[in-house]
Amino acid sequence: MTAHAAAHGMVGGERAQGAVGVHTQKLGMWVFLVSEVMFFTALIGSYIILRWGTGAEWPEPRTVLAIPVTAVNTFILICSSVSMVKAYAAAVKDDQAGLKRWLLATVVGGATFVSVQAFEYHHLVEKGFLPGSGLFGATFYTMTGFHGFHVTCGVLSMIWVTIRAFRGKYAGGKFQGIETIGLYWHFVDLVWIILFTIVYLI
Amino acid sequence: MTAAGTALPGHLHVDDRSFVRKYVFSTDHKIIGIQFLFLSLFFLLVGGLLAMGIRWQLGFPGQPMPLGGWLPEGVAPGGVVSPKTYIGLVTMHGTFMIFFAVMPLLVGVFANYLIPLKIGAPDMAFPRLNMWSFWLMIPSGLLMLASLFVLGGMSVAGWTVYAPLSNSPDYTGVHLGQQLWCLSIVIFGASSLLGSVNYITTVINLRAPGMTWFRLPLSVWALFITAVLAILAVPVLAGAVIMLFFDQTIGTHFYLPAGGGQPLMWQHLFWFFGHPEVYILILPAMGIASDVIANGARKPIFGYASMVWAMIGIAFLGFIVWGHHMFQSGMNPTLASAFMVSTIVIAVPSAIKVFNWLGTMWRGSIHFTTPMLNAIAFVSMFIIGGLSGIFMASTPVDMYIHGTYFIVAHIHYVLFGGSLFAVYAGIYFWFPKMFGKQLDERLGKVHFALTFVFYNLTFFPMHILGLGGEMRRIYDPTVYEYLRPMQPINVFISVSAFALFLAQLVFAWNIVRTLARGKKADINPWRDCGLEWTVPSPPPHGNFETTPTVYHGPYEFSVPGAAQDYLPVNQPLPPVPEGRR
Amino acid sequence: MHWWFPGNASSVGGKVDSLFYVILYITGAVFVLVEATLVVFLVRYRKRSGRTATYVEGSTRAEIIWTAIPALILVTLALVSQPLWSKIKDADTYPRDAAHLGLEAKQFEWHVTYPGPDGKLGTDDDFLKRDSIHLVVNRDYVLELTARDVVHSLFIPAFRLKQDLVPGMTIRMWIRPTRTGTFEMACSELCGLGHYRMRGVVVVHTPQEYAAWLVSQGEASAADSAAASAATAVPTPPPTDGKGAQ
């Protein structure tokens, strides 16, 4: 369309507030998550390429990793996702008590996940399974390590949010912050769902 | 001051920020843009100095460099560049120019400074993130600078740091230098991500009333698309570099065949980032050139819509051509053919843009201001660089010219002739807005003329060298008999290169002098339509007294029936005269 | 003294050159046309008193024309390039009866393995030459390219041939010399500090010369190959320039 056609079109900018019609903070988080997708694409992609794109022989993950433990851990992370979304629901209903409760649950869930992963690492290292041990070691530690790093950042910011919640910062409909951090949290959960499957199970 | 329209977050207030908040850890997009300007000009200078080292060795192989005696023995024994130092110079020249000079110049400076002003926003969507994106560049840049001086020397693997050469000190003796390179690039990635998230969100959500998508200035469109490219491409580089870093430090084997790794995987990941990167380096230049050319020709941009679609096309195609850097790498030849086709197709949107620029000048009234001159140079030089790209896109021809100076010529025609000329155009054009002082036009024209001449004298002969078969990244061409006859060309290039460098000092001097005692610039020195020209120079914190309303596109020059030959976008169009459309 | 392509000496070189010239003429024409138009516009439409710019926003017809024409030219370009490419690089199309030579690159040497009398690689009568490839004119060869340490790139300007050698891969490249003589070969992928001096020669013989040369190799090469296989034993390259240059 030419500038003039536009000029005779609507002026006064209903569209000015966001072509996507999404709150700025949320949109920003989504855009950031898009870049995160590409980051994990590089890591997970390399794993796929190295394992299935080249003749490299690969150990059965089961023989190296403890699946039951990690399955439980996965479940824990999923739970923390649910508690997060519950916290959001509470915030929407302006139920401050619920918000605080669910946020605390989320922090605990996330922290547990990280500690279990740390324990798992410790165990694997003792068994002599290191980043240096073949492509499996390299890809395993890189992918899960960076995921763990993301969870850790999540937990830290979640603690910060919880403190703010206790200070009543999200009362009276000001709950956008909760939704935004929640998006990040669920994304990390989502990535883990993929990782758990292709790294531990397949 | 009155509060800005409720539509927009943040509002004007009496500016009572402390000096530090105002000029150091500022969250004001304008200050951040200016900080980026000086930082990246500094790195441009560094990259230029390194280039002079390169040219000395190539022009006068094995002869002691002037002032070379000051360099430590390890670097330049007796003032002579050592092979290791030479490759280091090349690597760091490429790295600094691409990541620390031109990319911040185009994106850091103009995206930050222009986007909010041009779309009528008081600031970026996330001013604090924006501040971080600048302050992350500092550690990143410092690490890269430090890597020049560490034990074992700087990275010597080329700016493409191909594995396995870059993986292990066994091959080059470089360890710390290469690791610092990786760290610096990862931090750089974080910085450009924060920036890009900001630009995208801002353009989508903070446009002033009436500033519809198809009224955005092409510069904003370009910067927006560039930001999209960045958030999609840069994370891949970050991931790849992190794996490289692990290979060097914790003994993984991602790229080392010894442990089952794949050297080619590095090349794929790098170029999956690398090619979009080169378009990150040209799209903003195209946007700036479009704005300046329309203004200089006093005419609406020709084919605005197709200009936009062409850029979107380039951006999309840019992601499926990365293999053209790997034609000779041992990649599956059938796949190479596919990449050849996509690469050749990408010339079409570029063609559209070139012809639309010509169309814009056609029947215009061209004012040869310094910005306009640089913008015209951009167009004509980009054509040369682009056309040389066609040779390489053809796989069989690339087989001969790959890894020769023909590529080096291409690089510099697109990156200097393209990007850097546009950067100069942009700086000359928006400097008055940024600092409220008008750069000296006479000095500007001198700088332009000298740069244009010596630039071509420096880089055009490189095509000949390439066709003669001279390889890139070689310390001393005279090792080869078949290259010796061409040594005079190398001498000629080097001399022109030194002159080119000196010509840039005119520019530096112009900036310094103008800042010291330049003549005051009025609000709208170029008689342009953009919103940024409706506010004082420099604009106040918060930009707009009240949220402006936009009534038409950004290029309404010489509108029939209008009082002056330009119509600011915040003024309604005159009634359409009879008979026209 | 040449400031242009070295004289061609291989079966594909001529075709590469003519393709290059085709592109040169096309892009040359485009270049002249576009830049000339630019200059004409700059002169004719420069600012002059009494003339103002005419208000034009664009023209769909023009857009279509200058999208279609380049697209057409460019696609044809791809079409003409493709067959030559697969002829050169697609291993399935290589002549069956070609003689196979081994070429291993290491920092900063070329190790050429000759099949020896029995004409087969990997048998113990193979022998090895450093930095020089000896070929018979008008005969098909397939080089089996490997790299011991980092990525190198075989570049024989007179043959217009270039192919990277990647550690962990065996890449086959077909050559057919068409002119006797001695030609320089270079490494054109940055492979370390000695990259610039990773030079070799390709010697193209007449059959008779070659036979003579083969005989002369007999005992001489024995020592040579022994030395080289010793070098092969070293896992990582001797850091000649590597650690040395510090």
Place this chain on the structure above:
Amino acid sequence: METAEHKAPNYIAVWAALAVLTVVEVAVVYLHLPRRLTVVSLVFLALWKAMLVALYFMHLRFEPKRLLYVVLAPLPLAVILVVGVMHGFRGP
């Protein structure tokens, strides 16, 4: 705030679904089905779980379509990258 307007989905149900799917996944592994079948079903299950999280926890189901496009943009690129590289390895 449009996400607040739609009535919140039954998060507990989603949670139960995710839990069950996880159990199924682990079961599949220990069932020792034919390799290909295992892989296919595992990938399918994983994508299913991922979708549940994205659609309900991240509310994509209730967002404007445009946001959905923004979010899906990188996925084709990811595929192009991986597929491209894997094809690239079969050298001449």
